[in-house]
Amino acid sequence: MKALTPIVVVVALLATVPLITASNVVLNFLVVALLTALVGQGWNLLGGYGGQYSFGHAAFFGTGTYATAILQVRYGINAWLGFAIGIAAGAAVGAFIGALSFRSGLKGSYFALVTLAFAEVLRIIASVAPITGAGVGTLIKLDLRPEALQFQSRVPFYWIILGLVAVSLVIMRMIENSRFGAYLVALRENEDAAKALGVNTTLIKLGAMTVSAAIAAAGGCFYAQYFLFIDAGIAYGPWISIEALLAPIVGGAGTVFGPLLGALVVKSLGEATKLVAGDAPGLDLVIYGCVLILIVAFAPSGIAGLLRKAWQRFTVMESLRPEEPHG
């Protein structure tokens, strides 16, 4: 299929990295960047395509991490199964918050605040509830077997996160080429006009939020297996909500490759900051804030938008070249 060609090319290129280098630093960097891209893709579906700006994707990410960890640690459930249940649990939380906010007609900043509030409530509950390990957090026992979804080397983790990102890219492209996707973009552009044309906007938004939450939760499940330790601040903290929206907005919200592009740029900036300024706490957030301001002010459609504009200018100049001046 022609629409999938760019995705195949990009994923194939990324897949060559472990064949070229065995450097743990490089692989770790890419795993974290791809994880950001995955969670960002979740945000992108709801925020970029649907125009519903969530400030609380931590609610879904965190639900994924805790479901994966708790099911293994407390109930002895297999990690792979826990991973799948974690995705479903995240989707369920998304559907629940979505149903409450969209049915009561919350839009714009009100929707953003409600999602933020839900994530914060979950964070506070997780920091006191015994089942989450409260303030101590939850440690997944080291068990380096593929059956337990743990590996000696970083390479298998790299394949898994790359696979998840690939699936999210394909899902995004399929949604783009479907009636559901067309309706989602239409309601972003003008909700009343969409309603008048027969679009059940509440249902479309709810569907987008559920899939969006499932993707973000998949990122959370992966996080738990990769780092093997979580606490309330990691799982439900605002950091992941910010990264989830920063990557697509920097890369280009409402485009398939925006979150991946944005995640690579943002994470590279983060690493560069560390090199220059050392590990000063919070400095990366300051940098993120500055990047966000610059992007919103000068490139509202992100890096993808800048590239598209440059390409248009290039093609226009090409098309003008053969013409002789008249008069």
Add this chain to the structure above:
Amino acid sequence: MVEPLLRVDGVSKRFGGLLAVDNVSLSVQSGRITALIGPNGAGKTTLFATISGFLTPSSGRIYHRGEDITGVPPYRLARRGIARTFQIVRPFAGLTVHENIAIGAHLSRRSRAAARDAAAHVAQLVGLEQFLDKPAANLTVAGRKRLELARALATEPGLLLLDEVLAGLNPTELAAMVPTIRAIADRGTTIVMIEHVMQAVMSLAQHVYVLAEGRILTDGSPQAVVGDARVIEAYLGRGAAARLALAGAAHV
């Protein structure tokens, strides 16, 4: 008597202390063009919003093909074959003209390709075919009015509610738009239009309702309605009809 396609029965809409629509009843016969006229602030757009499900009436009922549709949400009404345009145009500004129309065409078509094909066909019908790949934001006022019409038409409605699709057009654009609307009616779509451009109302409408201060003042054929002293007074003020008659007499 045949059940009318649309019947509004004693509908009122109150916003706090303001009674915007006051006990309005009207009926729309299938296959005709019905016009709703009246001075600014008469409640025409509020009445339209109530019929199209964007507002729920404070009292009264609305029937479509004999079935009660009061309070049914707009997207369901669209699926029943009731489409509307907006007085203040609401294009999907970031999308192309083609995509805008395709959203309407998706109502009865799941596949993207089928919706886009149907959209191209509708664009031809309303004279937008040369703008298909342009962003909707780049259209002129006349182009946006046509786009409103095209999107609504793409849902293949049986009943089309047009809210001032002719307002703001220059005489040339107007002359081009009137036949477009007539062609839609000739294809069997029933039309209810709010319109200020009387020349168009006179040439298009078979039946006219006059709304003033939220109430139906009178109704009838366009010729009968414009000669009605109450209608002239609603537009021009108390005593205007008598003054006009005097002035007319003086000229003879």
